[in-house]
Amino acid sequence: MLEPFLRANFSRLHRLYDRFPAPARTLLTSARGWSLTRLRYTAATFAFLDQLRSHEAWSPAEVAVFQLRALQESVKHARETADYYAGYPRFQIRSFDDLRRFPILHREALRQQRDQFLSRATPPHARIVAGTTGTTGGNVKVAYTEELARENWAFLLRQWAWAGIPPLQPRVTLFGARIVPPSRVKPPYWTFNLPERQILLSIFHLSEKTAADYLGLLRRQQGAILEGFPSVLSILADFVRSRGETIPMRVVFTSGEPLYPEAREKIGAAFQSSVFDSYGMTEYCGLIQQCERGEMHLAPEYGFLEILDEGGEPVQGEDEGYFVWTGFLNRAMPLIRYRIGDRGKWKLEGPCACGRAFPRVIPTITRESEILRCSDGRIFSPRALNQFLKQSASLRFCQFIHDQSEHLVVRAVAGAQSAPEVMRIRADLQRLLGSSMRVTAEMASEPVSLPGGKIPLIINRISP
Numbered sequence: 001m002l003e004p005f006l007r008a009n010f011s012r013l014h015r016l017y018d019r020f021p022a023p024a025r026t027l028l029t030s031a032r033g034w035s036l037t038r039l040r041y042t043a044a045t046f047a048f049l050d051q052l053r054s055h056e057a058w059s060p061a062e063v064a065v066f067q068l069r070a071l072q073e074s075v076k077h078a079r080e081t082a083d084y085y086a087g088y089p090r091f092q093i094r095s096f097d098d099l100r101r102f103p104i105l106h107r108e109a110l111r112q113q114r115d116q117f118l119s120r121a122t123p124p125h126a127r128i129v130a131g132t133t134g135t136t137g138g139n140v141k142v143a144y145t146e147e148l149a150r151e152n153w154a155f156l157l158r159q160w161a162w163a164g165i166p167p168l169q170p171r172v173t174l175f176g177a178r179i180v181p182p183s184r185v186k187p188p189y190w191t192f193n194l195p196e197r198q199i200l201l202s203i204f205h206l207s208e209k210t211a212a213d214y215l216g217l218l219r220r221q222q223g224a225i226l227e228g229f230p231s232v233l234s235i236l237a238d239f240v241r242s243r244g245e246t247i248p249m250r251v252v253f254t255s256g257e258p259l260y261p262e263a264r265e266k267i268g269a270a271f272q273s274s275v276f277d278s279y280g281m282t283e284y285c286g287l288i289q290q291c292e293r294g295e296m297h298l299a300p301e302y303g304f305l306e307i308l309d310e311g312g313e314p315v316q317g318e319d320e321g322y323f324v325w326t327g328f329l330n331r332a333m334p335l336i337r338y339r340i341g342d343r344g345k346w347k348l349e350g351p352c353a354c355g356r357a358f359p360r361v362i363p364t365i366t367r368e369s370e371i372l373r374c375s376d377g378r379i380f381s382p383r384a385l386n387q388f389l390k391q392s393a394s395l396r397f398c399q400f401i402h403d404q405s406e407h408l409v410v411r412a413v414a415g416a417q418s419a420p421e422v423m424r425i426r427a428d429l430q431r432l433l434g435s436s437m438r439v440t441a442e443m444a445s446e447p448v449s450l451p452g453g454k455i456p457l458i459i460n461r462i463s464p
Contacts, residue, residue, distance in 0.1 A: 018181040026192045029179065029200065033193035039146055040153040041167065049154040053161065055301060060357045063300045064096075070328045071099060071304055077119070078334035084116035085336065099304070104312060104324060105338045108396070110283075111140045118143055122332040131390035132282030139392040142282050143333045151329055152284065155299055159289045162354075163251045163276050165225060170197045172221050172249075174228030174236070175256065176387040178204060182432045187213040199224075203232045204432060207378040211239040218247045226271055227253040231371065231381035234263045237270035248272040255280065256383055258363065279342075279363045285327025285335045288361050295347070297358040303327045305361065306337070307346060320345045320364055370460040375405050376436040382457045388425050388432075394418045397447040398425065403461045408433070410441040411448070418443075 017028055058066070072093050078085040089101060110117060118127070127143040157167055179191045179200045189205040192198070199221065201214065214236060218226075226233070226249040233254060240247055249271040259277040268275050277296065279288040286303035288296050298305055307321040308314060315321035323342045327335050347360035372380040385400050392398070397413035410429065412422045426441040433439060447455045 022180075022188050022191070025180070026194070029191045030194040033195040033198065037195045039149060042150060044147075045150045045154050045157075048151055049157050052154055052158045052301065056356050056358075058300075058357055063357055063359070067300050067304055068093070068096065070301070071096070071326060074326060074328050074334060075099075075102075075336060077121070077331060078336050081119040081121040082117050082334055084113060085334070088336075096304075099306070099326065099337065102337050104308075105336060107140065107339065107341055110335070110338070111396075114141055117333050117335065119332055119334060127332050130282050131392075139389055139395060140283070142284070144284050144330050145332050148284055148329055148332070155287055155289070155302065159253070159276060159278060162289075162292050163253075163274065164292075165251060168197060169225055169250070170221070171225035171227055172199045172201060172218065174201045174203050174226075174232045176203065176229075176383055178202070178387070180205070183434070188217075189213060190217060201228075203229070203381060203384045205378070206232070206235050206380070207374075207376070208239075209377050215239055215243070215247065218249075222248055223250050225250050225253065226273070227255075229256045229381055229383040230254045230259040230263050230267070230277075231257060231383060233267050235371070235379050235381060237263075237266045240270040241266065246270060246272050251276060253278070279361075281325075281340060283325075283327070283333075283335060283338065283340065284330040285338055286323070286325040286340075288363060291352065291354040291356065293352055293354040295352045295354065295360050296362060297352070297356060298361050300358055302329060305359075307344060307361075308339075315345065318345050318348055323363075370402075370456065370458045372400065372402055372408070372458050372460075374433060374436050378433075378436070385429070386457060388428050392418075392421045392425065394421055397455065398422075399447055399455070399457055399459060400429075401448070401459045401461060405462055406437055408437050408439050410439065411444055412441065413444050413447055 017025060020028065075093055079088055079090070091098070091101070093099060122143070122145060126145055128145065128149070130142050130144070131139050132142055160167070177200060180189055180202050182204055184205065189210060190199055190201045193200060199217070201217070206214065233252065247270065251273050252267055252271055252275045254275060255278040259275070264275050277290045279296070280286070286305055287299040289299060290296050304326040306314065306324040308324050309319070309321050320343055322339055323344055324337050324339045325335065326337055342363060344361055344363040347362055351357070352360060371382070372385065374380070389395070389398050395412050395414060395418050399411045401409040401411050403409060408429065410422060410426045412418060414422070422441045422443070426439050430439040448459055449455055
């Protein structure tokens, strides 16, 4: 199982990777790509994808029948295999309302008691562990399996099919992987995953100085798929638009953070293509994907969603509330009524023009943040800085405050034994930002919140 080994030894292997020249990095990236391709593009993946495609003909009643049965099976599995649920009430779930007899699970409980959620049915050697910082900046370690990774890929391929895209098409990717050394000051700021026909671009080297290099590569890849974090693609779109041009791409897929209307319009105009958004999480307990008609649909096979008010009651109509998820697929770490911290609302008016009866959801608040603009011209999206938090384990919250043109504060709300982690984050950021910025750290009792309860990752306190 190569993928668990790579994740377990990521830091050590990355230091070696950074020392290699660009051709060798492409070789290593392609070697991992070959491993991922063998995991993702299997007969089991495509059989599951065929099932998912057949579900698109379900009626609302068939969706409800499936979800109730999946709820019953998921709760039964959690009770029987995970210590955290050993004391949960023993009763048969006969309706969706019965689920409300269970308590709401908050993120802090998962963070502090993570091992109690691990299923005994999944042996330790079969678990893959990943970190997620969610909406708060506090890290949670999540376990899943290769089987779930394949199933999750099948959901991605289903959305590709909605966009008219078959598997293994050329794509340009801007997510959080650090694929070239932070200190690099000349191109290439990218590497190649040859088995998946993928070019991975660094999100840590964006600036007006490097814009021409990035746009030159995109021009050479016109007509490919473009995918990435909305904030990163917005930066690229600004580079394109400021030069009075467009770079047509086949389609754009966004995920990982909110896609707001202004950003959607900007990205679509710059790249002359439709933008397909999706909402998911590393905990693998829920998924919302945009269809070809522009509507965000709950994936009913992935998890059950409740939208609750502050009192824990279901919202009325299309009122906004908190997302509370019960996952169906992650058998390694079952989560029942998990309040992840994000918010949204149902869209109830009429059926979707795409013809699918999957419920429609509008995610309204996840993490909102500003962009970090360094004095040397480099530009960092929230997701770029978010990557530095994924290895932390004890922080409850962590934010980055830009209070002077050449000064950034790592502001952490600590749990137990957090000081070494805060200093590691500060040191890693200092290495990335170099001499153009001075990075310091401070501890706090509570995070900085904006009106409406939003907890931004990056806070800008200097004038433009």
